Amino acid sequence: MELVQGLHNISTEHHGCVLTIGNFDGVHLGHKEVLAQVNSLSEKYALPAVVMVFEPQPKELFMKHKAPARLCSIREKYTHLKLQKLDRMVCVNFNEKFANLSADDFINLLHEKLGVKHLIVGDDFQFGRDREGGYALLQKAGKELGFSVSNTQSFVQEQLRVSSTAIRDALNQGDLKAAHTMLGRPFSILGRVSHGNKLGRTIGFPTANIPLKRACPPLKGVFVVRVNGAKDNPVNGIANIGKRPTMDGDVHVLEVHLLNFQADIYGLHIEVEVLEKLRDEHKFDDYEQLKKQIEIDAQHAREWFINSAL
Ligand SMILES: Cc1cc2nc3c(=O)[nH]c(=O)nc-3n(C[C@H](O)[C@H](O)[C@H](O)COP(=O)(O)O)c2cc1C
Numbered sequence: 001m002e003l004v005q006g007l008h009n010i011s012t013e014h015h016g017c018v019l020t021i022g023n024f025d026g027v028h029l030g031h032k033e034v035l036a037q038v039n040s041l042s043e044k045y046a047l048p049a050v051v052m053v054f055e056p057q058p059k060e061l062f063m064k065h066k067a068p069a070r071l072c073s074i075r076e077k078y079t080h081l082k083l084q085k086l087d088r089m090v091c092v093n094f095n096e097k098f099a100n101l102s103a104d105d106f107i108n109l110l111h112e113k114l115g116v117k118h119l120i121v122g123d124d125f126q127f128g129r130d131r132e133g134g135y136a137l138l139q140k141a142g143k144e145l146g147f148s149v150s151n152t153q154s155f156v157q158e159q160l161r162v163s164s165t166a167i168r169d170a171l172n173q174g175d176l177k178a179a180h181t182m183l184g185r186p187f188s189i190l191g192r193v194s195h196g197n198k199l200g201r202t203i204g205f206p207t208a209n210i211p212l213k214r215a216c217p218p219l220k221g222v223f224v225v226r227v228n229g230a231k232d233n234p235v236n237g238i239a240n241i242g243k244r245p246t247m248d249g250d251v252h253v254l255e256v257h258l259l260n261f262q263a264d265i266y267g268l269h270i271e272v273e274v275l276e277k278l279r280d281e282h283k284f285d286d287y288e289q290l291k292k293q294i295e296i297d298a299q300h301a302r303e304w305f306i307n308s309a310l
């Protein structure tokens with residue numbers, strides 16, 4: 001999948017496409033329905049299947065640190081979208097200037113720069129300064145400018161529309177099973193293993209540290225995890241997502257201790273699948289108490305793997 005970073009990198013060869021637009025945070029099953037339609041119409045029109053995403057996501061520009069937690073970084077989004085077999089991802093820098101485009105200017109951009117032939121959006125899609133444009137305006141403009149517009153039916157599970165918001169809520173409540181059902185895969189975090197304080201090994205629990213790009217992760221606590229990329233097969237583990245209050249930490253990190261595994265994995269790109277919440281993070285009086293608790297966590301995780309037959 002080709003990545004076009006910024007509107008200034010759109011060239012004449014990008015003219016003509018079947019397009020969808022959105023945040024696609026987490027790339028969940030509802031998104032996949034939309035993307036499947038983009039692919040099928042791209043075949044019908046013999047034009048590239050293109051997804052336009054915004055970075056930062058609009059609420060991150062408008063609400064700053066009060067914006068909802070991100071389900072995935074832009075890099076993870078690219079990785080998940082690539083699996084949907086699209087031809088191109090256009091990543092728009094969502095800055096003040098872009099946010100201030102009128103609805104008409106935005107439509108002109110789709111028409112003139114991208115040469116959109118068919119556009120697929122949700123019927124709740126709003127765009128342009130103050131969210132002034134909507135589905136009806138797109139249809140009207142499409143008739144005048146020569147592109148068609150359609151929307152997808154809501155993808156629902158147990159009468160609830162699958163959405164990034166619903167997945168954030170599930171993760172926040174520690175309901176990994178519900179998040180898994182809506183994502184169609186376990187919630188996971190991708191990252192490169194970096195050097196930590198190397199204190200973990202002194203208490204018998206060496207950990208792989210993965211810096212979290214997002215300031216605020218969508219879930220916190222101690223979890224049963226499964227790691228892909230550390231060796232040929234997935235490796236079971238336990239992980240902490242938090243600030244490590246016992247060590248007076250002040251930024252969120254993901255730390256994974258792999259069970260029955262000894263190898264140097266610094267620098268490797270791994271995927272940490274978060275499978276089950278064990279507990280909240282605590283501030284312990286000393287490392288000895290923390291160590292005892294992690295031993296209990298490891299035991300609970302082993303039992304969980306035996307019971308889940310994973
Ligand atoms: C399974 C697990 C559970 C953890 N639970 C806590 C916790 O409840 N409170 C806390 O302050 N740190 C917790 N930690 C973080 C440890 O403080 C940290 O891993 C250790 O100090 C080593 O850090 P380092 O790898 O940067 O040296 C946990 C780590 C793991 C792997």
Ligand SMILES: Nc1ncnc2c1ncn2[C@@H]1O[C@H](COP(=O)(O)OP(=O)(O)OP(=O)(O)O)[C@@H](O)[C@H]1O
Nearest residue numbers: 022023024025030121122153154155162163164165
């Ligand atoms: N469950 C769903 N069924 C069908 N289309 C969906 C579903 N969820 C999202 N979409 C569509 O996917 C596109 C991208 O949507 P967006 O990223 O805003 O999704 P969202 O999951 O609803 O996010 P949020 O919960 O943050 O509002 C939009 O066209 C949207 O209408």
